[in-house]
Amino acid sequence: MALVTTTEMFKKAYDGGYAIGAFNVNNMEIVQGITEAARDLEAPLILQVSKGARAYANHTYLVKLVEAAVIECPNIPIALHLDHGPDFETCKSCIDGGFTSVMIDASSKPFAENIEITKKVVEYAHDHGVVVEAELGALAGIEDDVKVSAEESHYTHPEEVQEFVEKTGCDSLAIAIGTSHGAYKFTAAQCTRNEKGELVPPPLRFDILDEVVKRLPGFPIVLHGSSSVPQEFVRMVNEFGGKMPDAVGIPEEQLRKAARSAVCKINIDSDLRLAMTGTIRKFMAEHPDKFDPREYLKPARAAIKELVSHKIVDVLGCDHKA
Numbered sequence: 001m002a003l004v005t006t007t008e009m010f011k012k013a014y015d016g017g018y019a020i021g022a023f024n025v026n027n028m029e030i031v032q033g034i035t036e037a038a039r040d041l042e043a044p045l046i047l048q049v050s051k052g053a054r055a056y057a058n059h060t061y062l063v064k065l066v067e068a069a070v071i072e073c074p075n076i077p078i079a080l081h082l083d084h085g086p087d088f089e090t091c092k093s094c095i096d097g098g099f100t101s102v103m104i105d106a107s108s109k110p111f112a113e114n115i116e117i118t119k120k121v122v123e124y125a126h127d128h129g130v131v132v133e134a135e136l137g138a139l140a141g142i143e144d145d146v147k148v149s150a151e152e153s154h155y156t157h158p159e160e161v162q163e164f165v166e167k168t169g170c171d172s173l174a175i176a177i178g179t180s181h182g183a184y185k186f187t188a189a190q191c192t193r194n195e196k197g198e199l200v201p202p203p204l205r206f207d208i209l210d211e212v213v214k215r216l217p218g219f220p221i222v223l224h225g226s227s228s229v230p231q232e233f234v235r236m237v238n239e240f241g242g243k244m245p246d247a248v249g250i251p252e253e254q255l256r257k258a259a260r261s262a263v264c265k266i267n268i269d270s271d272l273r274l275a276m277t278g279t280i281r282k283f284m285a286e287h288p289d290k291f292d293p294r295e296y297l298k299p300a301r302a303a304i305k306e307l308v309s310h311k312i313v314d315v316l317g318c319d320h321k322a
């Protein structure tokens, strides 16, 4: 199967009450770990590339790695998506360069300007058979080189979504309902603590999601910043020389609920980083004599595969939906 757009997968996910995982890719081991999981579980898949990933690995390398995955996983549909496209030029370069989906993230701009920029990207993308994700609202956390504080972040205003989608013609919409980018999604002050002393974050604003869905029936919604920051990996990092105090994510129960709703795409990056880094730290600590990168990248890739398998089956519900 060649690379596909997200149109068909979102329609099925919406009707079927599940979500597609959108996982960020930065190198070969990450691509392999994710795609082997999706292939074995026959799950539709979105591989996404950020501006930072393109700067790190180079556009061509990433596209070719994903094309290799398409050859190795002929049983599943895979979309190649630009994550947080900052401007028209970056979106155009990805559309011209083999992506099947792009995000234009003009959510930090005033409403009218967000519409104008998004519309321009949609026109170019649709002319080239590519779909567009746009964003309304501002998530807290770190996204590319921009850090949005809790005070600067704001929820999506449901009364804006209909006009935005009608005027821009975008194909899916990322909204802010309390998720956040990175491994430190909430400060201790925003959380309560459970009996184990772990931080419990404030619940997502499903009331806002409901208001959005009322105004956009049948329209695919996207959740960014949806890593759950598994505490087993935080502990692994900290046990083997790392320092990630109070790293906290979105509880998986809330993501499950979102996946059953109009949310068709759930973005996960930080969890992959944690699985990879925790596993490598442990390996290095336990095998100080080893220096062949294959020896520590192999378990790191396996940890990513296991994590993604868990997300597909236990959180997103998209296994066997290819």
Ligand SMILES: O=C(CO)COP(=O)(O)O
Pocket: 024, 083, 084, 180, 181, 182, 183, 223, 224, 225, 226, 227, 228, 267, 268, 269, 270, 271
């Ligand atoms: O939204 C994301 C990529 O766009 C990733 O979010 P996380 O930092 O929660 O993994």
Ligand SMILES: O=C[C@H](O)COP(=O)(O)O
Pocket: 024, 050, 051, 052, 053, 083, 084, 142, 143, 144, 145, 181, 182, 269, 270
């Ligand atoms: O939203 C942010 C993604 O996790 C990508 O992060 P990055 O810009 O560090 O590649």
Ligand SMILES: [Zn+2]
Pocket: 084, 105, 107, 135, 138, 139, 143
């Ligand atoms: Zn954004």
Ligand SMILES: [Zn+2]
Pocket: 084, 143, 181, 224, 225, 267
């Ligand atoms: Zn994001």
